[in-house]
Amino acid sequence: xxxxxxxxxxxxxxxxxxxxxxxxxxxxxxxxxxxxxxxxxxxxxxxxxxxxxxxxxxxxxxxxxxxxxxxxxxxxxxxxxxxxxxxxxxxxxxxxxxxxxxxxxxxxxxxxxxxxxxxxxxxxxxxxxxxxxxxxxxxxxxxxxxxxxxxxxxxxxxxx
Amino acid sequence: xxxxxxxxxxxxxxxxxxxxxxxxxxxxxxxxxxxxxxxxxxxxxxxxxxxxxxxxxxxxxxxxxxxxxxxxxxx
Numbered sequence: 001x002x003x004x005x006x007x008x009x010x011x012x013x014x015x016x017x018x019x020x021x022x023x024x025x026x027x028x029x030x031x032x033x034x035x036x037x038x039x040x041x042x043x044x045x046x047x048x049x050x051x052x053x054x055x056x057x058x059x060x061x062x063x064x065x066x067x068x069x070x071x072x073x074x075x076x077x078x079x080x081x082x083x084x085x086x087x088x089x090x091x092x093x094x095x096x097x098x099x100x101x102x103x104x105x106x107x108x109x110x111x112x113x114x115x116x117x118x119x120x121x122x123x124x125x126x127x128x129x130x131x132x133x134x135x136x137x138x139x140x141x142x143x144x145x146x147x148x149x150x151x152x153x154x155x156x157x158x159x160x
Numbered sequence: 161x162x163x164x165x166x167x168x169x170x171x172x173x174x175x176x177x178x179x180x181x182x183x184x185x186x187x188x189x190x191x192x193x194x195x196x197x198x199x200x201x202x203x204x205x206x207x208x209x210x211x212x213x214x215x216x217x218x219x220x221x222x223x224x225x226x227x228x229x230x231x232x233x234x235x
Contacts (some may be wrong), residue, residue, distance in 0.1 A: 028175035031182035032213045099171050109179065 006035040006154040008147065013160055014043030016076035016088060016103060022047075022160045023106040029156065030113035038110075039147045041120035044160075045127070046071030047103075048117055048134050055133045062128030069127075073103050111137050118142050161220065161231050163195035164188060170227065174202050178210045181232065185216065188234045193219065196230040203228055 007029040011022045022038065029036045040048050049055065049071035057066050081087035092102065101109065111117070117138045124130070124141070131141060140146075151157045167184045169177040177198045185194055196207070204221060207230050211218040219231035 024175050027179050031175065031179040032210055033182075034213075098173060100173050101176070113179070 004033065004035050005156075006037070006150065007156040008151040008154045008158075009036070009038045010147065010157075010159045011038055011040045011044035011047065012042050013079070014046035014071065014076060015079040016091070017078050017080070018160050019044075019047045019073070019076060019103055020106065022158075023103065023110055025158065026110045026115045027106060027113060030110065030115050034156075036110070036113075036115040037118060037147075037150050038115060039118045039120060039142075042123045043069075045119060045123055045129060045134075046076060047073055047107075048119060048138055049073075049129070050133065050135045051075070055129060057128035057130065059128065065127055066129065066133075071133075073107060076103070107137070116140075118146065120144075161195070161222075162193065163231060164192040166195045166197065169196055169198040169200075169203075171199065173200050174206060177203050178206055181207070181210065182214070185232065185234050190234055192234055194232045194234065196232065197227065198230065199227045203230065207232070 009022055009026060026036045026038055051072035051074045055066040057063055078088045078091055119134060119138050119141050121141050121143055165188060167180055169180055181196055188194060208218055211232060216235050217233040219233055222229040
């Protein structure tokens with residue numbers, strides 16, 4: 001390969017199944033020698049929020065939003081058949097059953113392979129989420145221009 | 161086929177076999193052959209695609225029942 005190909009993923013959704021798909025593709029691309037950037041925006045930010053502690057924000061509405069929409073990789077629901085947690089619990093069991101890594105393991109693996117995690121500052125501003133709410137693996141906090149500058153160089157670009 | 165190293169991916173689903181292959185191949189020298197054992201059927205299509213993209217050479221795929229033995233030469 002003359003030049004490293006790049007892949008950009010916009011991770012808009014914050015559901016467990018969609019997050020799994022996004023990290024599967026990211027790991028696959030990284031193992032094919034491609035440079036991978038994942039842009040987490042809107043509900044997708046929930047995937048990269050830390051699991052511990054509470055999310056502090058200003059104002060009643062934002063505080064309420066961040067209480068209801070707490071996020072964190074361990075709190076994500078399936079987009080279908082969540083069934084008050086039963087369905088999601090079962091899916092995690094099924095994954096374990098066939099030795100498929102859990103989301104946290106996939107995230108660690110992606111990171112180890114050099115996948116870049118970028119959090120959208122606009123969504124953070126609207127929802128009142130501060131940098132401290134995120135896992136330390138997040139590489140940068142940026143906007144649409146950063147995403148487009150990378151996406152235009154890339155051959156693969158997905159919105160999940 | 162003679163291999164310089166073997167990677168066991170039995171029981172692992174996509175994208176783990178190719179991810180592990182990429183990692184294992186880093187340890188090998190150019191020209192050395194890696195043998196990969198897998199039982200996820202997708203590997204039959206995925207390994208050729210992976211090799212095509214990364215420029216490594218797929219020497220062959222042997223099927224033994226529901227298991228596969230794949231040989232990749234590092235280039």
